[in-house]
Amino acid sequence: MTATVDETLQLLQTPSADGMSFEDHITELILQIIETHPADSTDRIEDYSEQLRVSGPPKTLEEEEIRTDDRILDRYLKAALEKNKELLKATAPTAGEEQGPSDVALHNPIDEGIHFERLGVGLGQEELLQISLHLRSYFETQPLKSVRLWGKITGLENDYYIAEGEPSGDLGEEEEGEEKGNEEENAEEAREEEEGAEAEEELAQGEPTIEEDPDQPASPPPFNPPPAEDTPAEGREEKSPNQFVYWACTGPTDSWHRLPDITPAMLRGSRLIVRDFTGDLNAPVSKGFPVFEWKEKHFLRAQIARISHSTSIVPVQSLSKGEGEEEEEEGGAKRVQLTVDLLSNLSEWVHSKPPILVQGRVRKYPPQEGEEEEEEEAKKKKKELKLSDLHNCWEGKDEVEPINPDAKPSRIITMDEKIKGTIPAFSIRKDHMLDNTPVLIKSNRWPGAYTIVYGTKTAQWSSLYIGNGRKYTAEPYSLPPPADIPDEYEDMEELIDPTVEDEEKLKPKPEEEEGKEEGEEGGAEEGAEEGEEEES
């Protein structure tokens, strides 16, 4: 009997392959159950057992080895933390001192974010805070009139946060500063590419500055922008697509990259494709048909322009007093009569920006003179465009009555052409819980474009875009038809083949010909020359 007990004990105490005997295992198991007091100990016994087998008995902190090869994200976390600290530090003293208030009017996305959140849209709190701080720390020193967080565009590898700034008159300085900033930022990236693009950016703006690239004056930019054709890009005029300058960054740890100005060709190109953003500003966009020969930053800029021009709205009442544009930016500081309740009606809103025409400009180029002509043109255009209507609803389709971009905005948003004939361009969301709660107006054509109205007595509004930068058409994408086949070469005039006799007639006799030629030439100038040569 004793022998069997010993034998059993030996069996239980023999360590298995992992160095732990059955006895140890059971002991640990019972110990763990006693220690952790699980409510369902019998259910969890296999689980505990497996845990023990895989990871061994629980280790104390000292015993626990930190496996470094597993913790590959720590560098990112650290960078984010450091950046966070830096941002908080940078903003703390300025808030207290209020010494040098910057000239840049910074919209506070956090305040607006609270109102957006009340209607269930917007960015996460932490995300918003960090982006706001990042925005402030970078743009405070820029020569801008105002800056706001335009929105977020999702991409495959990264999301873009977009800042919209209105440059204050002096563009040259700003660009230089920007160039420097960009160069620093992109030091790690493919430098040549970036500079090429930068040069291209300059070209696109029609303000080529050779001093910008002193390092590499000889090397031609790797990418040559196509000729701007007959439609030049618009400048910084009010309501033009280039009125504002945009920056993009992929997060608080990334620096802000300025996006190039838009050209009509890019706008036209961007209408023909649907594409998800990759998150890399220098990625190619569409190499196949239809070609979009620029880079992703150009495509991003084009989409921003399209979204802005389609979805910027402003209450019609707010325009009756002032000149419009500035007030729109100020967000209703002066107005008293505007209440949220009044503005929770879609017909109170008008587009604050004119549509971008087919040619990719807001103001027609070349400028039209007579109104009749314009109308005719518009009619013609309308006829021509019927084929491509699918892709170009509203934006990109010139309206029958051309809109003067410089006039007061008057297009009520409910009058927008409906998507596929049935879906209104804008929807509204109200929250009836309390009085004067914010109202959300969202675009159906560009899902993710939100405008919010809030405020207790006087209404204020702000807009934000959070989406993937794609237009909603209610139709599957179809490739645009290929370009027209070029006209055939005009037929040449047909002539009757000459007969042998005719040829013979025309053919001079060889001897005669030579004699004639010699005689003629000798009689005129050449003979004299020859003579001179012979003499010499």
Added chain:
Amino acid sequence: MGRSTLYNDAGVIFAQKEKSLLRTALTSLKTENKTKYIAYWGKIEGINADYFLIKAWDEYLGPAKYFYSNDMVDWAQVPEVDPHVEEMVKLDQSLYIGDPTIKTRFRDLTKLTKKDPTGEEEENAAPPEEEEEAEEAAPEEGAEEEEGAPKKPKKPSNFFTEDQRIAVFVRQIELNCQLVPRSFLYLNATHLVCENPSYKGLSQVESLKLTSYLHLRFPFDPIVRKNLEVKGVNKPFDFLDPADNDQPVGSWSLQYKSFVSLISIRSLLFPGYQVFLRPDTPEWGSVYVGNGLMNIDIPFTLPPISAADTHPHLLEKIMRENEEEERRRKEEEERLKREAEEQQEEEEQAEEQ
């Protein structure tokens, strides 16, 4: 509370009112239906109203009930999927209107005739009026079919209601998108799928791989299915399809947001669906917030790169960067060491002189 922070970090925003209503709804629906699990499923945004959806289930991979509501107060169950309706609506690209009872006529695009859009002339038509119009117009066009439908089951109705459409869409998401982190579920000895009580979250490396995310559906892959069906096979975690084999290649976007320390995986096939997960912690969630449309343009929207590169290569990128960083750090150290040595030598030489 921790969970709502997780959702907030992932960019899923709830209005304060929604939060409290949702909490009530989850509790009451769970007790009413006596289900084991209940969770917020997502939101489908419509023109006039949005649909909030809740999923209730007893068993993973088992049948589930879905509830929808426009206002988060009155909840109704999503009907069963009608295969006929599924045929009609699965590729539909029109937005949801926001009224579950509204009937829409299916128009076969292959038989589409040219017709002027009716809605255009009424400029100020408020959305409700439009609905009426649609409803009025519908019976005129297909009155016979509609009346005949209930009597003659052979000729199914050309109309579908919006809740039917929701049912189809929910099913599509469940089949194509719904992911769970690997080891969150396990197959116990009796081949029941259970939540793993010792789930501690995915490690940093694991969380960056698509293979660590499994489809919460009856597996399509025969080998994986064998693990689930054949008794006694001891593979407690590999009984579901991993996400890395999904078609089209590159239909998942995987990102790491360091400032909120969150991995987010978005579907490009169904834009709006995302799984978010905090590495090294058991916190994770998945939600759909979008228009309720499938991205049928996906062949055109994927970036112009070869199929091999379309997979998320964040992990490789980070590894490469880390190696680079490590190398740079070592070089820097060596350089400093060398400099220090040189300096020492110089000093020694100076002393000797």
